[in-house]
Amino acid sequence: MKKAEFLADADQKLDLTVLPDYYNLQGCTVYYQNNGSTMPCYDWQLQGEHDLLLRGKKRGSYLIxxxxxxxALTAETPDEFELPIARQAAVLLPSYIASVLYKEDDIALATALRNEFESGLARLTAGAGRTGREDFASESGWC
Incomplete structure (x- = not known):
């Protein structure tokens, strides 16, 4: 998980594609910073995959x-380079790599290793909930 800081107004839409490594906001938090204090911001909404709508606060600095x-790993990447990924994800990599390597030699073992990887991945993604507020607005004025 990484962080970025934006200066924004309330009800402003931020295009998160300005962050070159942006993937998503699942399980992430937005904070509002003002006069040296940092407060969680619950009035935000993700529109589409990369447009963040900030609501409910005034102009200020937002920490996302x-x-x-x-x-990306290339031929020039040093052997001692450590991927900056969560430990929960890193422990799944050996199962995935072994499942690919054993595909030709032992399909039963490759399948078992791939199933182990897939179940671990499912557990990992199931725990990645999204914070923020979900609401609706009545267009007809009934409420």
């Missing part, structure tokens, strides 16, 4: 924690 894509 977001999920980022890991850096």
């Amino acid at each position: 924690y977001y999920n980022a894509y890991p850096p």
